[in-house]
Amino acid sequence: QRQPQQQRQQQHQQQLQQQQHQQPPQLQEQPQQQQQQLQELHQQQQQQLQCQERRQQQQQQQLQCEERRQQQRRQRQEQHQEQQQLPQ
Secondary structure (H helix, E strand, O other), X not given: OHHHHHHHHHHHHHHHHHHHHHOOOOOOHHHHHHHHHHHHXXXXXXXXXXXXXXXXXXXXXXXXXXXXXXXXHHHHHHHHHHHHHOOO
């Protein structure tokens, strides 16, 4: 569901850029406004990217969490074995 949105934004960016090129050089204020819009769009895209990255990081953290749990289990098993081997 996320991709169509990004594509729409890119199309929008292209339209804005085309408008910039078509404008005569006398109109200097408007292109700046459009550049701002472009930058805002860019920021939105970056935020979406960051959002994806965050989700990926969360997944990685979950994985690390799982790994740690497994390691702890292993350690417990090893400790248990060691205790059994000790002479009483």
